[in-house]
Amino acid sequence: MFIHLDEVYYTYNIDMPFETKALKNINLEIQKGEFIGLIGHTGCGKTTLIQHFNGLLTPTSGKVYVEGIDTSKKGIDLKSIRRKVGLVFQYPENQLFEETVYKEVAFGPKKFGLPEDKIENRVREALKMVDLDYNLYAERSPFSLSGGEMRRVALASILSIRPEMLVLDEPTANLDPQSRNKILSEIKAIHNNFGITIVLVSHNMEKIAEMVDRLLVMHKGEIIMDSSPRDIFANHANDLLQVGLGLPQVTQCMYELKERGKKVYTGVLTVDEAAKEILSRMKSPTVSRK
Amino acid sequence: MKISRNISFGQYIPRDSLIHNLDPRVKILSCLVMIISLFLITQFWGYLILCSFTLGGIIISQIHPKFIFQGLRNILFIIIFTLIIHLFMTEGEVLYQVSFLKITKEGLINGLLISFRLFILILVTYLLTLTTSPISLTDGIERLLSFFRFMGIPAHEIAMMMTIALRFIPTLLEETEKIMKAQISRGADFDSGNIFERAKSLIPLLIPLFVNAFRRADELAIAMEARCYRGGEGRTNYRELKIRKTDILTFAFTIIITFVTSIMF
Numbered sequence A: 001m002f003i004h005l006d007e008v009y010y011t012y013n014i015d016m017p018f019e020t021k022a023l024k025n026i027n028l029e030i031q032k033g034e035f036i037g038l039i040g041h042t043g044c045g046k047t048t049l050i051q052h053f054n055g056l057l058t059p060t061s062g063k064v065y066v067e068g069i070d071t072s073k074k075g076i077d078l079k080s081i082r083r084k085v086g087l088v089f090q091y092p093e094n095q096l097f098e099e100t101v102y103k104e105v106a107f108g109p110k111k112f113g114l115p116e117d118k119i120e121n122r123v124r125e126a127l128k129m130v131d132l133d134y135n136l137y138a139e140r141s142p143f144s145l146s147g148g149e150m151r152r153v154a155l156a157s158i159l160s161i162r163p164e165m166l167v168l169d170e171p172t173a174n175l176d177p178q179s180r181n182k183i184l185s186e187i188k189a190i191h192n193n194f195g196i197t198i199v200l201v202s203h204n205m206e207k208i209a210e211m212v213d214r215l216l217v218m219h220k221g222e223i224i225m226d227s228s229p230r231d232i233f234a235n236h237a238n239d240l241l242q243v244g245l246g247l248p249q250v251t252q253c254m255y256e257l258k259e260r261g262k263k264v265y266t267g268v269l270t271v272d273e274a275a276k277e278i279l280s281r282m283k284s285p286t287v288s289r290k
Numbered sequence B: 001m002k003i004s005r006n007i008s009f010g011q012y013i014p015r016d017s018l019i020h021n022l023d024p025r026v027k028i029l030s031c032l033v034m035i036i037s038l039f040l041i042t043q044f045w046g047y048l049i050l051c052s053f054t055l056g057g058i059i060i061s062q063i064h065p066k067f068i069f070q071g072l073r074n075i076l077f078i079i080i081f082t083l084i085i086h087l088f089m090t091e092g093e094v095l096y097q098v099s100f101l102k103i104t105k106e107g108l109i110n111g112l113l114i115s116f117r118l119f120i121l122i123l124v125t126y127l128l129t130l131t132t133s134p135i136s137l138t139d140g141i142e143r144l145l146s147f148f149r150f151m152g153i154p155a156h157e158i159a160m161m162m163t164i165a166l167r168f169i170p171t172l173l174e175e176t177e178k179i180m181k182a183q184i185s186r187g188a189d190f191d192s193g194n195i196f197e198r199a200k201s202l203i204p205l206l207i208p209l210f211v212n213a214f215r216r217a218d219e220l221a222i223a224m225e226a227r228c229y230r231g232g233e234g235r236t237n238y239r240e241l242k243i244r245k246t247d248i249l250t251f252a253f254t255i256i257i258t259f260v261t262s263i264m265f
Helices: A046-053 A078-084 A101-111 A116-129 A147-159 A177-194 A205-211 A229-235 A237-242 A249-259 A271-281 A285-289 B024-040 B044-060 B065-089 B105-131 B134-151 B155-185 B195-201 B203-226 B245-264
Strands: A003-012 A020-030 A035-040 A061-066 A085-088 A165-169 A197-201 A214-219 A222-227 B094-098 B101-104
Touching: A003 A046, A020 A046, A020 A222, A035 A046, A035 A205, A046 A061, A046 A085, A046 A165, A046 A197, A078 A085, A085 A147, A085 B155, A101 A116, A101 A147, A116 A147, A116 A177, A147 A165, A147 A177, A165 A177, A177 A197, A177 A205, A205 A229, A205 A249, A214 A229, A222 A229, A222 A237, A229 A237, A249 A271, B024 B044, B024 B105, B024 B134, B024 B245, B044 B105, B044 B245, B065 B101, B065 B105, B094 B105, B101 B105, B134 B155, B155 B203, B195 B203
Parallel strands: A035 A197, A035 A214, A085 A165, A165 A197
Antiparallel strands: A003 A020, A003 A061, A214 A222, B094 B101
16 A cells, blocks of 8 residues: 555644634545546645645644655654655646756756766656657756646656656646647556556546546545546436536536436446447447438 | 744734724824834833733734734744843843843843833734734825825825735745745755755745746736726725724824823833
C-alpha cells in the first residue's frame, strides 16, 4: 500500500471566525500503479486532500501514511516523502522563476541533492516526457513560452524529480482543447510507460471517464463514491447529478435513450463503446431500412 | 506554512453592533483623539481610564475578546522588549543590581507606562480595524482627506490606492502560500540554512510573486479603464456617509473622556 489515510479530518482557521471543515472522515488507500481520478465541486476539499499526500498539510485529526510513514510525526524526513509524491498545483506555470527552461527543470533534482552530472539526463528525460524538444527549449526563458508550453515545463519540473506518484490538480484548466488533449495524453503515457501512480483532479468528465481506472467523488469534504468510473456512471448517475456534477456526454446520451424506452446499457464511457452498444441493440438495422 | 493565519490579526469581523454601525469618520477621528491623548497622559490613572474605555468599546462591539488577544500575542514581543530596555537603560535610583545590569525605579515606572501606552494604542487601532470593513474605512479616510483638498491632496486617489492595496493583501498572502507550497513540493526549503541561504531560497518565491502581481496590476488597470474609471472628479458614492445621532453622541463622549483625562493626568 502506497498511501493510506485513516479517518482524516482537516479544519482551516481553527478557533477563528472563519473556521471551515475542509475534510471529514476521509479513509482512503492508494496502491502503487493505480490511475485515480478525483472529481468534485469547487470547494469540496479536493485540493486540501491532495496536499495531505506529500505532507504539505497534516490532518487536524487522523493519520496519513506514505509508504508506512506517518506524515504528522515529528522529525520525519518530509523531503523524502516529497520526492516520492510529486504534486503539481493548479496553474503550475505561476511557479516558474528561473532564467532558462533547463534551470527550471533542474531545480527539483538539484534541491533533492542529485549530482550535477546526472541532472542533465533528468532534464532531458523530463522534457521528453512532456514532448518538448531539449535542443529547442532548454535555453529559452520560461516566460517567453505560450501558456500550454509553460504548463508542460512546470510539469516537467516535477517529473524531473522522478516521483513514484504524481498528483495533478486540474492540469488542463484554462487550456485550449489541443493543449488539453496533449497534456492528458502525456499523462496517460507517463502512467503506461513508467508505471507511476497518478491521481488526477479534473472537471472534464469525458476525459476522466476514458482515462482512469478508479474514480473518487468528493462532496462537502467527504468521499461519497469510490469505484470504477463505469460503475459510478452506470449506477450512480442520479447521485452525481444531485451533488452538482455531470456525466460524460455519451453516458448522458445513453441515459436519455433509456428514458425513452430503449433498453441500452448506460455504463458506456466512450463514443466507440456507445456506438457498439446502440448497434448491438438494433435488430439488423440494414434489413429493416429496406 | 501558516502565514495567512498569522497575519489575520486586525481583520474585519462583521457583527451588528453599535460600534460596527458608527460612521467610519467618527471611528477614525475617535481613534486619533485617543492616540493623541495617550501621548499627553503621564500617569497610571489616566491610562487605566482610557484602557477601560477601550475595553468597554470591545464589549459593546460584540467581538469575542479571544480574537483581540489572539492578535495581541504577535505584539507582545515588542511590548516586553520595550519594557526590558526601559528597565535596564534608565538612570536613577537603583532598586536591584546584578553585576553591571541594574534596575532603576524610574526605569520600572517609565517602562510600565510606555508598555501600557503601547498596549492601549494597539487595542484602539485593533478595535477600529476589527469593526470597520476595509471599504468603509477607506470611504471614511477619503472623506476626511477631502478637507485638505485645497492643499492639493488627491483624496480620492489616495483612498483608491488604499482600497486596492487592502483588497490585494489577502490575495497576495494566499498566493504566497500557494507558491511556497508548490516550490516546497519541488524540493525548495524555506526554513533551514544560514541567513544568506535563506535569503537566496526566497528567490523561487519572490520572482513568481512579483511576476503575478504585475500581471494582476495590468489586468486591473485594463478592467478599470474598460469601466471608464477616470479618477475622483465628479464621482459619487454608492454608500453615502451620513452622520447620525449616535455618531455625534459617541464622538462627544470620546472627546469628553479623553479631554478630561488628558487634563487631569
